[in-house]
Amino acid sequence: MSVFGVKLPDVGEGVAEAELISWHVGVGDTVTTQSVLAEVMTDKATVEISAPVAGVIAFLHGEPGDTLAVGGEFVGIETGGDAPAPPTVATAPPPVPAPGGPRPTAAPAVRARAKALGIDLAGIAGSGPDGRVVHADLDRLLTGGHSRPAATRTAGAEAPHTEPVRGLRRRIAEHLTSAWTEIPHITYVDAVDATELERLRAQLNERGHTSGVRLTMLPFVMRAIVIACGEQPRLNAHFDATTRTVSLFDGVHVGIATQTPDGLMVPVVHHAEARGLWGLAEEINRVATAAREGTATLQELGGSTITITSLGALGGLVTTPIINQPEVAIVGVNKLETRPVWADGAFQPRLMCNLSSSFDHRIVDGWDAAVFVQRIKALLETPALLFIDE
Secondary structure, three states, rough: OEEEEOOOOOOOOOOOOEEEEEEOOOOOOOOOOOOOEEEOOOOOOEEEEEEEOEEEEEEOOOOOOOOOOOOOOEEEEEOOOOOOOOOOOOOOOOOEEOOEEEEOOOOHHHHHHHHHOOOHHHHHHOOOOOHHOOOOHHHHHHHOOOOHHHHHOOOOOOOOOOOOOHHHHHHHHHHHHHHHHOOOOEEEEEEEEEEHHHHHHHHHHOOOOOOOOOOHHHHHHHHHHHHHHHHHHHHOOOEEEOOOOOEEOOOOOOOEEEEEEEEOOOOOOOOHHHHHHHHHHHHHHHHHHHHHHHHOOOOOOOOOOOEEEEEEEEEEEOOOOOOOEEEEEEEEEEOOEEEEEEEEOEEEEEEEEEEEEEOOOOOOOOHHHHHHHHHHHHHOOHHHHHHHHO
């Protein structure tokens, strides 16, 4: 028998690492080339890793929540002795006792995190298999849920319920933290009179379309963004702070911030500038549905150059959207409501909504941000302008 060493493969877009979400097998399980070994997550999506050979699981490397390097040790599979033995991966030796007591067992990622936080693993009672210290133990310590041994807790005190932040939620947390801490945001808010737009939308929906899709406000907003980006191409861009370069795009690839059962995802309508109103509505519906159902591909979840975010009827009056890094602008659509508006010497009921849009102030000046939003506002308030090719 020989052990086939399975390395963590490149699961897309040349990523250097992936988070282990769950194991689908255990040591001693028999697998075939159709067996799924595990689920891992990149910055974009969750991917299933299948067994490349048949055999029996000899060892697994890592535990859910660990970040593993692409090309690093992943799984060992015992194979029959008839086939040429592929490169083997040795299992890790048992931990070496440290002076003053046994060295606590923990995955390399857990040790690295503990070292960065200044936490001594020797003082933690691990909750993992065989007393192994896992990320959840560090989380409890940081949140106060495991600040001292259980035996010394005050009588009657109830430990808080804690759970590790993993998978898509952890990716969202990391991405938004990076965007918020690295990007100096400027948020510009203005009100849009959408009365005429809503009248047009209702008429178009009444006529219907062969696709069966109904128009929401988003295709109109997306069309307005396309026109506004054509006039201000630096808003349809990526900024790389490391190389200090701005990449401008000819195509307008609009991300749609979408709430899914697993958390916030941003499927992309590619080349929005090449699609008509109904085509935009169809594609928005298609990619958003794929994201919610967990079937979106890496391509459908990547490559956006500017993003729209909307909470629909729950949109509130004002929001402060966080930029979808490395983009430089995000347009937020707030809820639509009837408001009294002073016009022609009297108050009139008008359908109004606010646009709350954020910009990367390193690249976009306040004046340019205002011009951009004002252009979108003008297009939405006079929707016929959306369909005039100048």
